[in-house]
Amino acid sequence: MEATRTNTDTAGHNAHPDLRGWLQWLSATDRLAVARKGLSLIDELAAVAKKLENERAVLFPSPGQHSIPVVANLFADRSWIADSLGVPTGELLSRFQNAVRHPLPWVEVMAAPVQDVVHHEVDLLKQLPIPKHNEHDSGPYITAALLIARNPKTGIQNVSIHRCQISGPDRIGVLLLPRHTLHYFRMAEEAGEALEIALVIGVHPACILASQAIAALDVDEMEIAGALLGQPVEMVKCKTNRVRVPAHAEIVIEGRILPKVREPEGPFGEFPQYYGPRADREVIQVDAITHRKNPIFHTIVGGGTEHLLLGGIPREATLLEHLQRSFPSVRDVRLTRGGTCRYHLAVKIDKASQGEPKNIIMGAFGGHYDLKQVVVVDMDVNIDDESEIEWAIATRFQADRDLVIISGAQGSKLDPSSNNGISAKMGIDATKPLATEPMEFKRIHVKGVENVDLDAALQDDPKAAFARIIAG
Structure with missing residues (x-):
């Protein structure tokens, strides 16, 4: 579906663009399916989402008897991503490029919907509907959370997505690849300190897209998200640490990546369509969970269409910007x-x-x-x-x-x-040489194919027409 809204329409009736606004638009445009209640969080939910990954988003009420619903497949096509930003598909990369060039600083607020409910006693699998996705995953994983971390020296924040294995009631194994979050963690670890972080679940698509930008160290991706939205993202300070998180997110898990601690994590089904192996990885100690009233939990099936597109399109825009400079x-x-x-x-x-x-x-x-x-x-x-x-x-x-x-x-x-x-x-x-004979690399073309009107050219009842022709 080609986008028909302007950027102002993206916010629509929602002054603070969030996941709920996007789901309402998907429902209004017949792109949201609702599963029957009570599907299992172990494999079954992911199987239904996988079956529909190129067609519709899916909302799962009461999965695994949890009161919190789960949503998957926010994007089945790159046109959906353009639609979430209110631009035509052909302008998607230029829109992202412009947001990276002209970030919009976020604003801090003192109160936020994402802190309507606060849990200081934490039991992740009892309190949140966290699915197991691919067959040989080591267990339930949080896959669609923005991991927000602060530079231990400057306080500048970084936003990224990492696979997060539930390792205990208040413990999460996390894969940190050689990027900015790992750089911040090493700074903290060398000082003998934990790295304060937050896992943010359920945000407007612009925030997810921004998290995947190939930006320089100490570029805060929430400022890119603000530029994508055309308005500053409202952020609020966590209850147990100094990290600021989107005020209109659905769920926040507050915690710390522990220094000098590594525990087994994996296997997990990754974007290359293989399993990332089991190994000793960094560990998050969870300190609190906050969420909206009646929150929605977003999950991404590892290696599925949503996983690929959400990671691919921001990289395309950043690579295009990089190449066009030279x-x-x-x-x-x-x-x-x-x-x-x-x-x-x-x-x-x-x-x-x-x-x-x-x-x-x-x-x-x-x-x-x-x-x-x-x-x-x-x-x-x-x-x-x-x-x-x-x-x-x-x-x-x-x-x-x-x-x-x-x-x-x-x-x-x-x-x-x-x-x-x-x-x-x-x-x-795979380009043509500049100097060639005119017909050497001339692509074949059937004249008039662009103007064919099939309704006018074909008969309405082909079976009857065929029978008449055969009968003479």
Whole structure:
């Protein structure tokens, strides 16, 4: 569905855009299914969500006999993400780019709906409907929480998403990859201190998108979220620590990442469609839970469509910004579904000089270490169609001339083919040479195909028409 609302309409009747407003819009546009009550939190909920992941969001009332409902599949297509921001799909990346360029500082409030109910005595699985998702996951996981941490020295906040295993009534195992949260934690750990954090569950899609921006250290992603929304995000101080959290979130888990403590975490079904292995990881000690009255718990099925899109689109926007700084010929980028919306990047360019695609390939690898393959194509290739990308490789690429290989680079530790994150990179120049005979790379085209009116061209009752033709 193409977005039809303006940014002002995104807030609509809701002065503070939140998860509930987005769910109301999904319901109003027939994109929200409601499951029967009482589905099991162990596998069954995730199975239903997975079945509908490319069609509809799903709200689960009373899952596992919990009073708190669960929602999954907030996004089944990139057009839904554009819709959540009130822009056409074609303007999605430019909107995100503009938000990164012009962040909007958040504002602090003294009282907030997310603190309507406060639990200082914590039992995570009794108090929250936390599902188990993939078959061999080690148990229930919180998968859609924003982990907000403060720089121990400056107080500047970072927002990210991490897989969070329930390890005990008030204990969570967390995977910290080599990014900003881990940097903050190491700063705290070296000082012998715990890192104050909050896990925020159930926010407006803009906050989730912003958390995935490839931003510099000490850039607060909630300011990017504010720019996406067109209004500052209201934030409130946690009850047990100094972290500020979105005031209109559904649920907040307050805690600390403990220094010098590691405990087993995993396996867990990840975005590469494999299980992240079990290993000793960092540990969160939970100090309190706060939530709205009648809260809604958001979950993301690991490795599903929602997982891939929410991570992929902010990375696309950031990589496009990164490339366009040095290469004005770059017009668009896509992290492909087949490449898990992380590892394979297609870059569309208006080619200006020979050799330029290889420079763009090297520039792209510098944009994010997760990238494993970059394909550069011409303007006539639809990068939303993976078969078109493959066609460009098949007809415009020669391995002995157009291939770039880099060995021993940093990659994703979640890629099982890597050596603990050390990975090879491959770049493919699938563009046409600039100087060719006019018909050498001329794509075939059936004249008038764009103007065909099938209702006018085809008969209404094909079975009857066929029978008449056969009967003579």
